[in-house]
Amino acid sequence: xxxxxxxxxxxxxERGLDVYNQKVGMWVFLCSEVMFFAGLIGSYVVLxxxxxxxxxxxxxVLNVPITAVNTFVLICSSVTMVKAFAAAEAGDxxxxxxxxxxxxxxxxxxxxxQVFEYTHLIQHGEWQGSHGFTPRAGxxxxxxxxxxxxxxxxxLLGVICLGWASLxxxxxxxxxxxxxxxxxxxxxxxxxxxxxxxxxxxxxxx
Amino acid sequence: xxxxxxxxxxxxxxxxxxxxxxxxLFILTVAEVAVAFVSHFPKWVVxxxxxxxxxxxxxxxxxxxxxxxxxxxxxxxxxxAPLPAVAIMIIAIMMEYV
Numbered sequence: 174x175x176x177x178x179x180x181x182x183x184x185x186x187e188r189g190l191d192v193y194n195q196k197v198g199m200w201v202f203l204c205s206e207v208m209f210f211a212g213l214i215g216s217y218v219v220l221x222x223x224x225x226x227x228x229x230x231x232x233x234v235l236n237v238p239i240t241a242v243n244t245f246v247l248i249c250s251s252v253t254m255v256k257a258f259a260a261a262e263a264g265d266x267x268x269x270x271x272x273x274x275x276x277x278x279x280x281x282x283x284x285x286x287q288v289f290e291y292t293h294l295i296q297h298g299e300w301q302g303s304h305g306f307t308p309r310a311g312x313x314x315x316x317x318x319x320x321x322x323x324x325x326x327x328x329l330l331g332v333i334c335l336g337w338a339s340l341x342x343x344x345x346x347x348x349x350x351x352x353x354x355x356x357x358x359x360x361x362x363x364x365x366x367x368x369x370x371x372x373x374x375x376x377x378x379x
Numbered sequence: 380x381x382x383x384x385x386x387x388x389x390x391x392x393x394x395x396x397x398x399x400x401x402x403x404l405f406i407l408t409v410a411e412v413a414v415a416f417v418s419h420f421p422k423w424v425v426x427x428x429x430x431x432x433x434x435x436x437x438x439x440x441x442x443x444x445x446x447x448x449x450x451x452x453x454x455x456x457x458x459x460a461p462l463p464a465v466a467i468m469i470i471a472i473m474m475e476y477v
Contacts, residue, residue, distance in 0.1 A: 191451045200457050207461040208468070215469035219476050231415055241412050245405065252401045255444045259394055363444045367437050374433035378415040379426055 199357045203364050206327075210368050213323065214375060217316045224312050227301070234300050235317070236290060237377050243286045244373045247328075250279035251366045254359045261356075264349030270342045273355070276362065277335040280328060287325050291318075317376060324372055327365050334358055395443045407436050 190197055221228055231237060253275040260268025298306025300314065308318040338358055341347065347355055411432045418425055442448040447455055 190453045192454050204461045208464060211465040211468060215472050219472050223476055244408055248404045251444050252397055255397050360445055363440050367440045370436045371433050374411060374429050378411060378429050
């Protein structure tokens with residue numbers, strides 16, 4: 174023990190990334206998520222180039238206006254999330270509770286609208302003469318539901334964590350000396366928003 | 380676990396104007412939908428415009444909401460690292476089909 178102490182005495186501790194471990198961990202996890210969604214999106218691009226005649230035009234099957242509003246809802250939830258983080262840094266207990274609950278509600282709204290859209294598409298969607306637009310409606314249907322479905326699953330996990338974080342806020346857990354959990358959850362939530370920004374453009378608009 | 384000591388090291392900058400970024404994101408979203416449906420340009424122009432706007436929005440979220448602009452450069456490197464891997468993966472997929 175004494176030997177170890179003299180060996181490191183006078184040397185600065187290793188600095189690594191200068192960022193606390195949980196944040197590094199979340200970023201590394203998000204990098205793996207980038208690969209995950211890139212696999213789905215890359216396959217989509219290739220499949221679509223190969224089958225462009227059997228692909229719907231933007232707006233032909235999917236409801237772009239409602240989804241555009243939903244995209245905006247998710248973007249707003251990113252704002253409330255970052256405001257929650259700013260409130261936690263500043264120790265503003267009211268702000269922490271307000272913005273965490275708002276983010277949770279906005280995220281749940283996004284999910285609700287997605288579920289509504291799915292239900293409507295499956296029951297009333299029209300694609301190539303089929304009754305109902307389902308994951309079995311050709312490559313178009315299967316890629317649509319796979320990509321948006323996996324994204325929705327990620328949103329669901331985020332909403333569950335936001336629910337937990339909100340509960341913890343009401344128990345007074347967060348504060349200017351304990352906010353890393355909110356920051357790291359925020360990173361995940363912004364990432365989910367970022368993926369949707371790209372998915373919305375590629376799946377709904379192009 | 381005290382986060383406070385680390386806080387002053389991490390955030391030696393002013394918080395960005397989150398609402399301004401939100402405004403840019405809103406404008407870009409409206410612009411995207413407009414370009415997709417209300418334009419007489421050839422398809423490839425529309426695609427490039429849409430992808431550019433999507434990338435711009437993604438960068439705004441990553442740099443400002445995820446704070447990457449204000450993080451140590453080494454963390455930005457970590458965040459950037461998957462991009463070459465993504466490019467390789469997509470090129471490899473395309474080579475299977477073309």
